[in-house]
Amino acid sequence: MIERPITDWLPLTKKEVEKRGWDELDVILISGDAYVDHPAFGTAVIGRIIESEGFKIAIVAQPNWKDDLRDFKKLGKPKYFFGVTAGCMDSMVNHYTANKRLRSNDSYTPGGEAGYRPDYATTVYTKILKELYPDVPVLIGGIEASLRRVTHYDYWQDKLLPTILYDSGADMLVYGMGEQPLRELLRLVKQGVPLNTIRNVNQIAYLQPTAEPLGQFNNWDTVEISSHEICLQDKIKYAANFKVVEVESNKWQANRIIQKVGDKTLVINPPFKTMEEKEMDISFDLPYTRLPHPKYKKRGPIPSYEMIKFSINMHRGCFGGCSFCTISAHQGKFIASRSEKSIMKEVDQIVNHPEFKGYISDLGGPSANMYKMKGKDESICNRCQSPSCIHPVICSNLDTSHTPLTEIYKKVDAHPGVKKAFVGSGVRYDLLVDDFNKNNQDHNHDIYLEQLVTRHVSGRLKVAPEHTSDDTLKVMRKPSFKYFRKFKEKYDNIQAKHNLKQPLIPYFISSHPGCEEVDMANLAAETKDLGFQLEQVQDFTPTPMTVAEVIYYSGVHPYTLQPIKTAKTKEEKQSQNNYFFWYKPEFKDWIRKRLHKLNRPDLADRLLKSQKQAAIDKIIGESESSKAKQKKRNNFKR
Template identity: 45%
Template sequence: MSLDEAKINGWDEFDVIIVTGDAYVDHPGFGSSIIGRVLENSGYRVGVIAQPKWENADDFKKLGKPRLFFAVSGGNTDSMVSNYTPSKRLRHEDAYSPGNKEGMRPNRASVVYSNKLKEAYPDVPIIIGGIEASLRRFAQYDYWSDKVRQSILADAPANLLVYGMGELQILEIADRLKKGTPVSEITDIDGTSWKMEVKKWKENKEEILKEYIEISPYIEVSKDKALYARAFRDTYYEQDPVRGKGIVQVHPKTVVVQNKPMRPLKQEELDHVYELPFTRKAHPSYKERIPALDMVRFSINTHRGCFGSCSFCAIVMHQGRVIRSRSVESIMREAKRFRNMKGFKGTINGLGGPSANMYGMDCKNWEKNGTCKDKLCIHPSACPSLNTSHDKLIDLMQRLREMPGISRVFVGYGVRYDLALLDEKYMEELCAHHVSGQLKVAPEHYSDNVTKVMKKPNRETFEKFEEKFNEINKKVGKDQYLVAFLMSGHPGCTLDDMIENAEYIRDTDKYTKQVQDFTPTPMTTATCMFHTGIDPFTDKEIYVATSPKDKNIQRALLHYKDTGNHSLVMEGLKQADRLDLAGNTWNCLTSKKKRGKNGWW
């Protein structure tokens, strides 16, 4: 992070300089750190500029000019999500910053950083990547400005965009630039997007469309919601490294070209990445703790990918549906290293991936044919071709907890409970040894109308899981509980659905503080629905609560016991013609009191 540190290594310049919106934490849970370690392992000299001040270009010059390129990331989350709440208010804390301080990164960080780097070093290539760039690679609805923005490549002066998990792409880019290939000629790497001149596109369109598909131009999707939904669907269908095709989208001043997705890392490659010499510490220059590190410092990532395909989640568009699992031996070696680390007290506090219990699962069709274009792996039920056995995961958990120096291994979150129900042995292992008293699960909603749109398991499946969880805990003599996470305002959720949800919570004593309002983030199916009011896969209209008032009423119904929400709950009951739920009897969601000429409150 400084030229003095570089001199200790005998370096007088850097090959690559990473600019990130997060504090610099050398941990495999931080994307910029993985990219840095991967480049370093291949012999490249890597510098990091973390959370630079962006008022001018001075901070961007502090490591000098890199020999090859700048690699820019907004951080582990989209900068707008980091900076704003679902109600578009500025956040007062940022877990990826020292001392949890807010205001350490600009809005649309990747664009701002790229502009400052171009100002500082006009001739140095800029490669953007990470969640923010990856999920804004085409024209996308931006919730915070309430408009369709151009591809981030059209807004930022970057040469290339790396989307998805970027280890293979970034190494290929570095190797080619090292050999002297101009960045303008690097246009054929899978998992990257690049810019083409409009004139060249017009002259070569027919030839290009032999290998690529074209989606509606920015100008059209920014005005026509049906075309926006269709463009999203076409993009979604091509998100597969085996059968997927490249995609072209025309913008007013440039043409954005996305090559097909990069293949997932092989098991030995994934093992290698996670066994690089991460210190699992924040950079020593920081005087205050970084909360995001506290959450994951002694956790282990076992796999990548998720075939759950939840509508509100972007993992399918970033990591993909294919599961790539690390070997048991690699995970054991990582756990073994924990024992010599300061602060480790014998507890691995997280074991899993995007979904904790998809480790070791696969499909016989993935390698040859890719994921199915016309159906999902697990919704509405598990595909017969999908291997849903938990045997490999059970073996891993057993071996970890038997390791000397490891006292506890917890799986506190991320369990896909419809999968867990398919394997009682896994549930017994989980309850007996790997829950710390509470298991966090995410039914998200208790109305089947809504979970169907979310592509989540229905209420009956959750009830079966809860029943089995309680039964097994009683059997093994454990007093453990489920903590359910719920969501309000998701597309497809009507006021009637929300009242049904509240009544179910009331009747089953499932009142919880663990709730969130749906936030439309780039490149999710739910965000497409929120913007267009259309299900992109059926072309049917779908209800969306878009006004702040409607969203607040839905959120209030989840916390109907909070006296501060009574007026919103009452308003919702009036709109739904459900004043039978206003009163002082046991089944009411809010009290009913006279308030002068304004009627009932």
């Protein structure tokens, strides 16, 4: 741990507050994560923004919520408001596997220890604060609050829950990336406007009595979705709600959304327009120490920090719109990119870190290769309601040039303090396939791919085809698996040209809506044929504010309201997951028996035969009858 003055960090204790000469705090942040003063951690970003606006700010990280609640009292009552976040992850995703088993570790806690935050942390923290300080407003934010801002299905309780504002009792919610609404709120608060009376700021949500008339602000039009009570009675109405919320969350000229819940009305103001480069730079250039708080020194390293401490996040957002993913729901569909100057400044900061050995672990973002990609004509984007810019095809208005990203890679590569700069984020491979990405007539994505493969792969490259079935991929909003085959061919050719051996590591999901058990057997067979023994696999978890979650609960697609089958029982989900591991002896008998029961002995044969037998079959040819092939096999063996 680097020794630095304790005042370099935002204060965590009463003693640290006093060292700054403060006898009162303006804002206190409560966080489910340990405090790491780094731009990859939301609590640090929010804390530094509040500090930059001239407020006295302190953090209570991972407070003890079980006993005497002293952690909630130790800093007293703030002048303006409490801020509450569960942390960088939804607390339920953080705590439980897809099978609802309790995880044994927590990457956002020193030593990776579990048990330092409650289930539904945002709600638990807020209720405690409201009990202790009923007159102090509470502002909630972060991914847990953001994705639970309307009626949502909770997989862990297996039921619909109302907006988190209703259950928690918070006064206001900031959704999405919070810099823009937070700065507006702080300026109003500084002018003497109580936080719980503010109504005219974009990207906030609040509850008001239904009998109270809605205010007219900023020429916003209003769209009403089905009430929480109607959703409880009608799954189709719940599904239809989601389409409205997703469309309005990703429009530049969006409507205000309202939803009745009990005797109150939820009001969700339209989002801000995507942050400009200058705004992104300001956020990333705040005076972070880039280190965990010194109080954690004896408790061990914080795994999530160890993973990113020598990485650089160059952009936010994702225009993929994948059905199972929350990135666009929280960070937005449009890409917000930092300037080259800001990125290179961060490279200098990393190089000067005394533990830095010359290797940057990641130059990336949510998807590694979306940096500076945007609409060629923004007026078209203003009117667009599509949840994805690249599904089912790439929008002709999307500039998919990889040149700015290639130039960044080259400049970081040339830095005298950098030996190697790797790309650890997942690469959106379909943007690198000519047949799919027809927007790049100059083929600068080929130049990018060669730069990536030859200079920036740390042994293995992560990509996410997610499935092989076109029907399942359509539900996922992912491209056909044929494009992965084409990408692999390009990738392998570059490797052969430069005599490299850097395997692709593809990610796949089982039990996704629209996936049948035979689809999983096909997936296993197709990836086996390509030479993969899959490692990076997961069982689908329905998380709030995703298309797939809505399908899982309601049984219909929210855009078509047509039925889609989903594996839901433990047995169904386990059966699908088993096919990933065809190469393990303990699964072979099960796979053989199961596929014979499903009348697919051909798939069992394809999956379980040895590589030597597969080679023999290739020589014999697949067009002959099985009896003739068996005869030739016997002759071949002799």
